[in-house]
Amino acid sequence: MNALPYDEALRLDRARRLVATTRELAALGWTPATSSNFSMRMDDRHAAITVSGRDKGRLALEDIMVVDFDGRAVGSDHRPSAETLLHTQLYRRYPDIGCVLHTHSHNQTVASRLWAGQGHVHLAGYELLKAFRGNATHEMAVELPVLPNNQDMPALAAQVEHLLDRGPMWGYLIDGHGLYAWGRDMDEARRHLDAFEFLLACELDLRRLNA
Amino acid sequence: MNALPYDEALRLDRARRLVATTRELAALGWTPATSSNFSMRMDDRHAAITVSGRDKGRLALEDIMVVDFDGRAVGSDHRPSAETLLHTQLYRRYPDIGCVLHTHSHNQTVASRLWAGQGHVHLAGYELLKAFRGNATHEMAVELPVLPNNQDMPALAAQVEHLLDRGPMWGYLIDGHGLYAWGRDMDEARRHLDAFEFLLACELDLRRLNA
Amino acid sequence: MNALPYDEALRLDRARRLVATTRELAALGWTPATSSNFSMRMDDRHAAITVSGRDKGRLALEDIMVVDFDGRAVGSDHRPSAETLLHTQLYRRYPDIGCVLHTHSHNQTVASRLWAGQGHVHLAGYELLKAFRGNATHEMAVELPVLPNNQDMPALAAQVEHLLDRGPMWGYLIDGHGLYAWGRDMDEARRHLDAFEFLLACELDLRRLNA
Amino acid sequence: MNALPYDEALRLDRARRLVATTRELAALGWTPATSSNFSMRMDDRHAAITVSGRDKGRLALEDIMVVDFDGRAVGSDHRPSAETLLHTQLYRRYPDIGCVLHTHSHNQTVASRLWAGQGHVHLAGYELLKAFRGNATHEMAVELPVLPNNQDMPALAAQVEHLLDRGPMWGYLIDGHGLYAWGRDMDEARRHLDAFEFLLACELDLRRLNA
Numbered sequence: 053m054n055a056l057p058y059d060e061a062l063r064l065d066r067a068r069r070l071v072a073t074t075r076e077l078a079a080l081g082w083t084p085a086t087s088s089n090f091s092m093r094m095d096d097r098h099a100a101i102t103v104s105g106r107d108k109g110r111l112a113l114e115d116i117m118v119v120d121f122d123g124r125a126v127g128s129d130h131r132p133s134a135e136t137l138l139h140t141q142l143y144r145r146y147p148d149i150g151c152v153l154h155t156h157s158h159n160q161t162v163a164s165r166l167w168a169g170q171g172h173v174h175l176a177g178y179e180l181l182k183a184f185r186g187n188a189t190h191e192m193a194v195e196l197p198v199l200p201n202n203q204d205m206p207a208l209a210a211q212v213e214h215l216l217d218r219g220p221m222w223g224y225l226i227d228g229h230g231l232y233a234w235g236r237d238m239d240e241a242r243r244h245l246d247a248f249e250f251l252l253a254c255e256l257d258l259r260r261l262n263a
Numbered sequence: 264m265n266a267l268p269y270d271e272a273l274r275l276d277r278a279r280r281l282v283a284t285t286r287e288l289a290a291l292g293w294t295p296a297t298s299s300n301f302s303m304r305m306d307d308r309h310a311a312i313t314v315s316g317r318d319k320g321r322l323a324l325e326d327i328m329v330v331d332f333d334g335r336a337v338g339s340d341h342r343p344s345a346e347t348l349l350h351t352q353l354y355r356r357y358p359d360i361g362c363v364l365h366t367h368s369h370n371q372t373v374a375s376r377l378w379a380g381q382g383h384v385h386l387a388g389y390e391l392l393k394a395f396r397g398n399a400t401h402e403m404a405v406e407l408p409v410l411p412n413n414q415d416m417p418a419l420a421a422q423v424e425h426l427l428d429r430g431p432m433w434g435y436l437i438d439g440h441g442l443y444a445w446g447r448d449m450d451e452a453r454r455h456l457d458a459f460e461f462l463l464a465c466e467l468d469l470r471r472l473n474a
Numbered sequence: 475m476n477a478l479p480y481d482e483a484l485r486l487d488r489a490r491r492l493v494a495t496t497r498e499l500a501a502l503g504w505t506p507a508t509s510s511n512f513s514m515r516m517d518d519r520h521a522a523i524t525v526s527g528r529d530k531g532r533l534a535l536e537d538i539m540v541v542d543f544d545g546r547a548v549g550s551d552h553r554p555s556a557e558t559l560l561h562t563q564l565y566r567r568y569p570d571i572g573c574v575l576h577t578h579s580h581n582q583t584v585a586s587r588l589w590a591g592q593g594h595v596h597l598a599g600y601e602l603l604k605a606f607r608g609n610a611t612h613e614m615a616v617e618l619p620v621l622p623n624n625q626d627m628p629a630l631a632a633q634v635e636h637l638l639d640r641g642p643m644w645g646y647l648i649d650g651h652g653l654y655a656w657g658r659d660m661d662e663a664r665r666h667l668d669a670f671e672f673l674l675a676c677e678l679d680l681r682r683l684n685a
Numbered sequence: 686m687n688a689l690p691y692d693e694a695l696r697l698d699r700a701r702r703l704v705a706t707t708r709e710l711a712a713l714g715w716t717p718a719t720s721s722n723f724s725m726r727m728d729d730r731h732a733a734i735t736v737s738g739r740d741k742g743r744l745a746l747e748d749i750m751v752v753d754f755d756g757r758a759v760g761s762d763h764r765p766s767a768e769t770l771l772h773t774q775l776y777r778r779y780p781d782i783g784c785v786l787h788t789h790s791h792n793q794t795v796a797s798r799l800w801a802g803q804g805h806v807h808l809a810g811y812e813l814l815k816a817f818r819g820n821a822t823h824e825m826a827v828e829l830p831v832l833p834n835n836q837d838m839p840a841l842a843a844q845v846e847h848l849l850d851r852g853p854m855w856g857y858l859i860d861g862h863g864l865y866a867w868g869r870d871m872d873e874a875r876r877h878l879d880a881f882e883f884l885l886a887c888e889l890d891l892r893r894l895n896a
């Protein structure tokens with residue numbers, strides 16, 4: 053028999069937390085039509101991630117699979133999402149990243165379309181900017197990058213690497229697609245996700261109000 | 264005694280799934296004021312469909328009736344919805360269609376009013392276009408037709424037949440009325456419905472934002 | 475001892491249904507800051523109505539009091555809402571009205587401000603117009619009146635009487651205040667309320683979209 | 686051993702009510718990304734207040750700490766929120782204030798950005814103005830002040846003192862940050878909070894509608 057190359061108790065722990073968070077985000081309407089995917093680091097070679105194509109509001113523990121940092125299935129024949137590579141590139145590059153959340157909310161999608169041309173969304177003047185690790189004041193602006201969409205994942209991952217070379221960041225948008233946000237653990241990744249969503253909603257509304 | 268011309272266990276199976284889905288859609292506010300109707304194929308002559316005029320948030324198993332593909336009640340004296348014909352024409356024409364969902368959401372209604380003049384809504388540039396069966400990339404646009412509203416159901420059904428003659432499609436809007444969406448099974452029909460709703464919401468908002 | 479001039483079992487029946495509906499409407503956000511009130515006819519002289527000033531999301535059976543058709547408390551010393559008269563004038567005038575629902579939703583309030591100047595909201599071209607009793611087609615328009623707000627209830631009630639003299643109707647708005655909707659029973663009043671809310675939301679959005 | 690300088694049963698009573706209200710407000714989305722804080726008076730020297738940095742949707746009884754009116758922790762080594770001073774200045778100045786609620790809703794944040802330049806939001810013509818203690822008619826306008834944001838809490842508190850010198854008020858906005866609202870007890874503070882939120886939403890929407 054083949055021993056699993058990872059700790060199954062660890063997979064189950066990650067699965068429980070990913071399923072709970074994913075159901076919350078689905079209830080908010082941020083994972084329409086089986087889209088979106090969510091992962092947590094297990095160790096220095098493996099991550100637990102949602103399998104492809106499931107309704108995120110009905111996820112079960114067996115819908116969380118294990119992948120290596122090249123995005124390949126480990127210990128199962130589940131099909132990983134095409135976008136697995138966008139998760140694992142973060143775990144490989146940054147040992148202190150523990151969780152990556154990718155959602156498709158209305159505000160994220162609309163903001164990505166609206167600001168794709170300028171390549172980023174400028175977020176400034178909000179108390180909630182303090183939600184991002186390292187920001188101690190509302191006076192520090194955040195530039196959220198917007199990448200062009202691409203079905204070629206290695207090409208998209210290479211564009212993300214270029215962004216990451218510029219300095220620390222906690223998320224990016226893909227045009228017409230959605231948001232990637234991350235953090236050292238699930239709580240921090242969720243706080244960053246919630247803050248991006250809130251700030252994008254405010255920026256969109258200020259534009260509707262011609263402010 | 265008269266034997267039922269369909270399998271009652273099959274009706275009950277369909278009723279359970281229709282009631283569960285209908286309650287979810289009612290909770291989203293997509294079935295205002297007892298509107299909307301939902302069906303599943305039973306066999307090559309019968310479909311199970313919601314009876315007319317009930318509050319869709321309080322549907323019970325006995326509120327799902329059986330109709331033949333001419334839209335006539337079978338095995339009960341329930342009154343089928345006037346729009347039953349728009350469901351059964353799809354089951355008759357396409358043997359692989361298993362579920363038809365018709366909702367009246369705010370976004371569907373507003374989009375139908377806004378784009379009735381041009382006769383369709385152009386949906387392009389969204390990752391979520393991949394939610395429609397047969398679409399493998401965000402680069403494939405979808406044209407969602409908008410038909411004029413009509414209380415004469417055979418006339419409306421004839422207009423739909425003309426649309427279907429043009430090629431495969433997964434839904435259409437009726438002006439001031441709502442959306443029909445369908446799929447091979449309940450999961451696929453629901454994924455198509457959710458994707459149309461999401462994309463219409465984005466298109467409306469981009470217009471509000473003058474994008 | 476004084477016998478109650480009404481049937482207590484009837485009050486309890488009405489109270490159960492009013493509390494259930496009121497909690498649903500509160501959960502939708504249509505009763506902000508203890509506003510709104512709801513009633514059902516008991517007999518040809520009494521109605522059951524929510525007492526004044528309670529959080530509508532936490533209503534209990536004892537928060538439903540009995541009033542006569544002059545709006546005076548019967549069988550209790552509860553304080554009836556100042557607007558009780560706007561409910562009882564409908565029960566007195568129309569023996570077939572069984573339920574009156576008064577809410578303060580965002581859309582109702584904004585629409586009342588926007589169209590107070592022209593004195594009504596024109597609702598046309600929607601399938602959901604069929605939700606109003608007596609309407610068989612989307613081709614019948616509905617004019618929803620908008621009255622000026624007034625803290626003098628007898629004066630406001632007199633304005634409503636003038637409106638009612640013009641012909642049958644199922645609701646009216648008060649400027650900056652909210653909607654009154656009614657029907658022969660709770661289900662019909664609720665269907666009318668939901669239809670007005672939905673149609674006002676559509677009309678507001680079409681204006682936002684410059685349609 | 687050191688006796689606590691406050692009544693622990695009182696802390697528990699306040700904690701139960703603060704946790705219940707905080708969870709409701711979190712479910713409304715008014716406390717994004719661990720923001721917002723909530724307090725109740727205990728006696729003439731102490732208040733119970735939410736500790737800093739917790740997810741407000743998952744608050745437990747031990748997440749409510751005691752502070753004195755200088756904003757210092759009493760009887761625990763929990764870290765009080767930086768904004769504790771904005772709560773305690775109200776308890777010190779007004780013996781009849783019993784509850785202070787500070788939230789970061791979308792509408793509060795957007796309105797604060799939009800009207801920061803003019804320094805206040807003018808609220809007039811709404812029935813719901815009667816929700817504020819002391820207002821008996823929709824004809825009394827309310828001016829909701831908007832203060833510049835500031836990470837220096839004593840400086841911000843001094844600005845609030847200037848506002849309070851002008852006369853009685855039930856809330857203020859901070860630019861890009863959120864709303865403070867208060868009342869004699871939890872119910873009144875909540876009613877004021879709900880009324881401000883509702884009225885800001887209406888004012889924003891009337892501007893979107895160019896009304």
